[in-house]
Amino acid sequence: MRSYSFLKLVIILLLSFSAFAQDSLVKTIDTAEVYKKYREDQFYLGVTFNLLTNKPTEIEQNGFSGGMHFGFIRDMPINKQRNFAIGIGAGLSMNTYNQNLFVGETASEESIFNSIDSSKDYDKNWLSTYLIEAPIQLRWRTSTATNYKFWRIYTGLQLGYVYAYKFHFEEPGNQVTQTDVPEFNRYRMGLTFSFGYDTFNFYFYYNLNPFFNNEAQINGSPIEINSLKLGLMFYIL
Numbered sequence: 001m002r003s004y005s006f007l008k009l010v011i012i013l014l015l016s017f018s019a020f021a022q023d024s025l026v027k028t029i030d031t032a033e034v035y036k037k038y039r040e041d042q043f044y045l046g047v048t049f050n051l052l053t054n055k056p057t058e059i060e061q062n063g064f065s066g067g068m069h070f071g072f073i074r075d076m077p078i079n080k081q082r083n084f085a086i087g088i089g090a091g092l093s094m095n096t097y098n099q100n101l102f103v104g105e106t107a108s109e110e111s112i113f114n115s116i117d118s119s120k121d122y123d124k125n126w127l128s129t130y131l132i133e134a135p136i137q138l139r140w141r142t143s144t145a146t147n148y149k150f151w152r153i154y155t156g157l158q159l160g161y162v163y164a165y166k167f168h169f170e171e172p173g174n175q176v177t178q179t180d181v182p183e184f185n186r187y188r189m190g191l192t193f194s195f196g197y198d199t200f201n202f203y204f205y206y207n208l209n210p211f212f213n214n215e216a217q218i219n220g221s222p223i224e225i226n227s228l229k230l231g232l233m234f235y236i237l
Helices: 004-039
Strands: 042-053 068-078 083-100 101-105 109-116 126-141 151-171 174-178 187-197 201-208 226-236
Touching: 042 187, 042 201, 068 126, 083 151, 083 201, 083 226, 101 126, 101 151, 101 174, 126 187, 151 201, 187 226
Parallel strands: none
Antiparallel strands: 042 068, 042 226, 068 083, 083 126, 101 109, 126 151, 151 174, 151 187, 187 201, 201 226
């Protein structure tokens, strides 16, 4: 009777060990599969303070100039550890620039570019742009398949197309709005750099090509204005 009880105990222990071993093996396989397939595909949302650079001496920024940026980036790891990757995405960007560059046109529809004198009494003068963008990034991070809080450095190139824009000027009794300026460059290209921990990241963008072509001039000199954007970028898995 005692032998039967002992044999029963051994069988129960063996079955328990076998089940535990199988469960451990399944978990090992599942973890390995996760590590083989995990990516940092992300939605992003950014807010920036927009600065104009390379301005002619007559041009000044005034008031707040800001931007909002959002989209999705597909992550493609390039090493076994999967902490280096290339990211390619698509998104939208909305920006405003408050400044004293007046853009109008003559009766014959030729563009006018002038600086607004500081002594002039006017209410508003701004440029707003709406872009479709395609970020291309080289990405490094300290993430793993199970660690969602990590350090990151993302840098790369951002291509954009301005599908809509508006130069708007207001003064008492008068408004001027321009949405078709031949000298305005719709295609944008810039360098990006972001770094941070977890969701919150500092973000920098520098535009490589000016807002206008060489035909846009003030006092015989091209208006080679570029933009620099500083702000925060939030990455959401």
